[in-house]
Amino acid sequence: MAKPTPMRKRLQSGWKQLKKPVPPDRRRFFLQGLVFAVAGLAFALWKATQARVQRRVVLGQGELPVRPPGAIVDDDTFQAACIHCGMCGMVCESGCIRFFGANDVEHGPVTPYLDVRRRSCVLCMKCTDICPTGALSPIARELPVIKEEVRMGVAEVDPELCISYLGRVCGFCHDACPIPKEALRLLPPAYPQVLDGCIGCGRCAEFCPQTPTAIMVKRRSA
C-alpha cells in the first residue's frame, strides 16, 4: 500500500506551484487596467470637486502668496520655473518656508510660500543659493544687499486691531523689526508706520500679540 504523502509535503508543493511566475493574461490585465484607471480618475475628480485644501495661510480671492526671497515677481513665471524639489525648505534656517499641498493646484502644488505669522524669515538667504532653476535668484547674505534686493512683500497695519491705535502702547512689531527706521517706525505714541524699506520678512507679524494679528505681510502689488 502506497504511503500517503504527508500533508506538509503536499502543502509545500502546492505553495511552490503557486509561487511559480505565471505569464500575465494580457487581455485581463488590459481590462483591469482600464477599470482601475477609470475608477481612479473618477474618484480623483470627485475628490477635486470636494477639495477642501487646508492651509495655515488664509489667502483672499485672487491674492497671491508670499514667496521666498529672490523669487520671480510674476507668479505664473515663478510657478513655471519652480521644479518642486523642496530644497529651499530643506535649507531654510528658521523653517518659515512651507509648501502648498500636492493637491493645491491654485497656487502650484509643492511650491514654497512663507507662513510668517507662524515663523518669520531670518534672512539667511540660503534658499536663494540652493535653488537649482533660478526661480529664486541668489542674494548675498549682507544686510545692505538684502535691504536692496529682497521684496517678498510689505507689512500692512490694521488700525482697527492694532493695540496702539486702540489706545494702549505696544510697539512689539517695531522691536522685532530687523531694519527699524527703514522698514518700520513708530509715530508717537506708538503707532506703527510701514515704510518703503519693508522687505516682508514678517517678524512684525510673528510677534504681534493681538488676535487676529494687527499687522500682516501681503504680497506687493506688481
Add this chain to the structure above:
Amino acid sequence: MSGFVVENGRLHRWLRGLVQVVAVALVVVSPLVGGWQRTDASSLSAWGRDAYDLPLDVANALPPAADGQAVLDHSRVLFGGTGVELFGVSFVDPVVGAASVLRAPGDVGGWASFLLPLLVALLLGRVFCGWLCIFGVVSRFVDGLRSRLPLHPYEVGEQRWMRFVLLAVSTVASAWGLQHIAVHAIAYLALQHSIYGMWLLGGGGALVGWVAGLVVAGLWLGPNVYCATLCPTGAFFALMGRFRLVRVQLKDANACGPTCHSCDLRCWLSLHPSTGDAGADCDNCARCFSACPKDNLHITTGRGERRGRPLPVVMAMLLLVAPSMTWAADGNEPIMRPRLVVDEMRDLHTVAGAPLLVGVGVLDKSQTRMNLYSDLVVGGSEVTVVVGHGERPPKDARGRLQMRQTHQGPLELKVVRRGAALEHIHFDAPTAPKSTQRQTLYRAHVETVVQVGDEVWVMPVDSLFEKPLVFRAHEPRSGRDEAWGWALVGALLWSGLLSFAVATSRPPG
C-alpha cells in the same frame, strides 16, 4: 578586458545592504537632525509655542544642530533626493535635471548636475536603483511581504515601453511648467518629500497617500513592477545603461544546466541573466550570484547586476515609526502658552462693492498656565471678532492710519462642532480692549475648548452680511484626512497603470 572582476558577490551584497541601510536611515533622520531646532526657534514670539513640529520629548532628546544646512549634509548620500551640492557640484535626479535644464537652459550648473548622474549611469547603469533609491528599499520590503502571501508573481517581459512614455510625459510636462507630474511619477521623490513633509512641514498628507497607494498596488500586482515598468528615473538610467561598461555576465554559458534559470527567478527586475546578458536594466545588485548553483556569474567590464535584501528593521522604522510619531505629535504637546487655532481676516466685498472685513481669532487656553512657575491652568478658549467696513480714509498729515468704520452693534457667535452648536455667545457691543476710549473687538472667554475642526460661526448682521460666516479652526499639521482619500486614488490609479504596464510588456525579440 581586464582588471575589474567581482567573482563572489557576497561582499558586494553586504556592501550594498550597508549603503541602503545608511541611505534610508539618513533620509528618515536627516530632516530631524537638521530641523528639530526650528521647533522652538521663536520662543520669544507671542505665539512661539503655537506649532511644535515635533513632540517636545522627541525634540528634547535630539542632539543640537548648527542649522538647516545639516539636513542637506546628512542627505547627501541620496544626492538629496532631487538635488544636492557635493564638493561644490550639484547633483540632481536626471528627470528633474532634464526639467531644470529645460526651464533654465542657460544655467551651466544645471547642465553639470544633469550630466553627472548621466555619466555615472553610462559607466554603471541603473546602480542608483539598487544601491540608493529609498523606494527601491520599500519595494524590496513589500516583495518580502508578498512572497509570504498566496499570490502569483507575474512574469514581466523585457520590453517595457510604458516607462518611456511616462518619462516622456513627465519631461515634456516639465517643459510646460507642470513639474509636479514628474515628482508624483517618481516614487522615491514622492516618498522622500512625504517623509520630509511629515517631519518638517507638518503634513504631506496627499503625498503620503499617493505613495501608500503605490505600495498597496505593488502588494497585489508585484512590488517591483513599478520599478521595472513605470519609473521614469529607472527608464532614464536604463537608456544610459545600454552602453555601460560594468556588467553582470555568465562566466561560461556552456556550464549552465540546460533548463536552469534560478538566476532569472531571483532577479528583482524580472531580467534574464541566464541568457548571458541581463540587459540594460541590470543594477549590479548581484542577487543572481547567490541563486546560481554553479557560481557561474561575475561582474566584469562586460555585463549585468542586482540588488538588496528586504531591510525589515529599517523599513519598520520608515513605515511605522515615522508616521506613528507624526500621529502622536498631534495635539499631545504640552502647551504653556496659548495656542492660536483661528487667526483669520476675511475680506468680503458685499456691501455695494465696499470692503467688509471680518476677522476672527481664537486662542486655545486649555493648557495655558498663569506663569512659568504656576501649575494653575487657565483653561477654555478666548474668541475675538472684529467687523470693519467701508473704505479706509487717507492717512493724516503725520502719516497715521485712519480707522475704518467698525460694527458697534449687537453680534451673535456660535461655536459649532460637527454640526452641533456648543456655545452661543451674545454681545451687545464691542468689549475689548478694556480701558480704552475706542473699543472695536468682541472678545469673550468660553469654557469650551475650541478644537481643530471646530467652527466659529459669525451670525448675520443686519445691513452687512446675510449668511453666517464660518471660520474653521486649523491645525499646524493638516492633511491626515487627505492621506486616506489620496491613498485610494493612488492605489486605483497605480493599479491601473501597473496593469497596463504588465499587459504591454513583451518578451524580447
